[in-house]
Amino acid sequence: MRIGVPKEIKNHEYRVGLTPASVRELTLAGHEVMVQADAGAAIGMLDHDYVSAGASIAPDAEAVFEYAQMIIKVKEPQLPECEMLKPGQILYTYLHLAADAAQTKALMQSGAICLAYETITGPGGGLPLLAPMSEIAGRMSIQAAATHLEKVRGGKGVLLGGVPGVPAGHVVILGAGVVGTNALQMAVGLQARVTVIDKNLERLRYLDTLYGNRMTTLYSTTPAIEDAVKSADVVIGAVLLPGAAAPKLVTHDMVRQMQPGSVLVDVAIDQGGCFETSHPTTHAEPTYVIDEVVHYCVANMPGAVARTSTLALNNATLPHALALANKGWQAAMQCDEHLRRGLNVCQGKVTYRAVAESLGLPYTAAESLLG
Numbered sequence: 001m002r003i004g005v006p007k008e009i010k011n012h013e014y015r016v017g018l019t020p021a022s023v024r025e026l027t028l029a030g031h032e033v034m035v036q037a038d039a040g041a042a043i044g045m046l047d048h049d050y051v052s053a054g055a056s057i058a059p060d061a062e063a064v065f066e067y068a069q070m071i072i073k074v075k076e077p078q079l080p081e082c083e084m085l086k087p088g089q090i091l092y093t094y095l096h097l098a099a100d101a102a103q104t105k106a107l108m109q110s111g112a113i114c115l116a117y118e119t120i121t122g123p124g125g126g127l128p129l130l131a132p133m134s135e136i137a138g139r140m141s142i143q144a145a146a147t148h149l150e151k152v153r154g155g156k157g158v159l160l161g162g163v164p165g166v167p168a169g170h171v172v173i174l175g176a177g178v179v180g181t182n183a184l185q186m187a188v189g190l191q192a193r194v195t196v197i198d199k200n201l202e203r204l205r206y207l208d209t210l211y212g213n214r215m216t217t218l219y220s221t222t223p224a225i226e227d228a229v230k231s232a233d234v235v236i237g238a239v240l241l242p243g244a245a246a247p248k249l250v251t252h253d254m255v256r257q258m259q260p261g262s263v264l265v266d267v268a269i270d271q272g273g274c275f276e277t278s279h280p281t282t283h284a285e286p287t288y289v290i291d292e293v294v295h296y297c298v299a300n301m302p303g304a305v306a307r308t309s310t311l312a313l314n315n316a317t318l319p320h321a322l323a324l325a326n327k328g329w330q331a332a333m334q335c336d337e338h339l340r341r342g343l344n345v346c347q348g349k350v351t352y353r354a355v356a357e358s359l360g361l362p363y364t365a366a367e368s369l370l371g
């Protein structure tokens with residue numbers, strides 16, 4: 001199969017869809033790979049590394065989209081990229097469609113076969129192609145919060161860990177999945193006071209066995225969230241209903257009741273965000289202030305640590321890339337229900353139920369399109 005890797009064009013996005021090592025695995029399996037010039041240069045993955053791995057180098061994105069039967073990316077395609085997609089071309093990347101009607105429409109119009117990393121499931125449960133980025137974003141969320149609590153960044157001037165004789169900052173984590181657990185690890189490591197809120201009692205039980213009295217767990221109800229958020233210095237939004245728009249757990253009214261200079265980090269912003277006051281921001285301008293509360297809502301947080309993120313992402317995406325290239329999309333999805341769950345848009349139809357429901361579009365079962 002002919003595989004194409006364009007350079008990412010989202011704001012401050014330095015990750016790249018394939019590492020030179022992944023290119024080597026694909027070329028060893030008999031596939032041809034074309035990489036856009038400088039696609040990985042910002043993170044030390046140079047054109048000559050890709051050439052050594054067996055790739056050819058294209059001067060621009062147009063050449064890559066024209067050449068490839070499968071496009072492998074990191075972030076959801078931006079509008080100019082959607083316009084270059086062709087009917088029958090495979091797009092394998094993050095999509096986050098539930099909160100993005102414009103992109104969904106553009107992908108439907110393209111006639112391409114669009115697989116979303118974030119809805120592919122794993123034999124052991126979970127979302128193994130989302131997990132590595134969630135680990136990174138979860139860990140980064142506490143770094144971002146700690147930095148923005150500083151006065152010069154608009155925060156209230158609180159050190160998360162406190163010092164002897166002065167109380168630690170209070171971190172509230174909404175959602176105890178991969179993002180939440182990684183945020184918890186970092187917050188506990190900094191000696192913050194941490195409250196973790198989830199609807200999944202099994203998950204809270206598990207974290208309790210690991211962290212005991214170094215944190216508090218709460219079952220997710222509106223009053224529990226209201227109370228916790230009121231006394232929080234930091235709230236991390238880390239909930240997910242797979243493929244669907246995030247529930248707005250923190251209302252504008254709750255934000256009004258927070259202390260000035262508190263910090264909200266809405267990691268779930270890629271699914272629309274779980275604070276009513278959230279809107280997506282970029283690494284260039286990561287925060288804004290509403291009612292004196294700092295909002296950090298960067299939708300591609302792992303892009304800031306792009307080298308670590310690219311390596312971690314490829315560990316998870318390469319096996320399915322090989323399956324799609326070796327077998328073709330229909331056969332690969334016929335024999336793998338987990339990969340099949342990644343199909344979000346196919347030849348003009350929405351094939352992921354939660355996306356169709358979130359956007360009020362008709363749903364077509366993926367199975368019916370696999371021949």
Ligand SMILES: NC(=O)C1=CN([C@@H]2O[C@H](COP(=O)(O)OP(=O)(O)OC[C@H]3O[C@@H](n4cnc5c(N)ncnc54)[C@H](O)[C@@H]3O)[C@@H](O)[C@H]2O)C=CC1
Pocket residue numbers: 118130131133134135137174175176177178179180197198199200203220238239240241246247249266267268269270271298299300301302
């Ligand atoms: N902004 C960024 O750069 C990045 C964003 N993300 C996003 O972070 C979000 C979380 O991802 P993961 O941790 O991997 O998901 P996950 O599925 O591992 O965890 C989500 C958790 O939310 C909980 N939850 C669902 N409804 C809830 C409710 N009403 N109250 C409390 N908890 C609730 C679930 O029980 C689950 O434990 C996703 O939207 C993901 O796309 C992930 C990586 C990077």
Ligand SMILES: CC(=O)C(=O)O
Pocket residue numbers: 075094130133134270299300301302303
């Ligand atoms: C998951 C995601 O949105 C990201 O890594 O940018």
Ligand SMILES: [Mg+2]
Pocket residue numbers: 255256257258259260291292
């Ligand atoms: Mg206020």
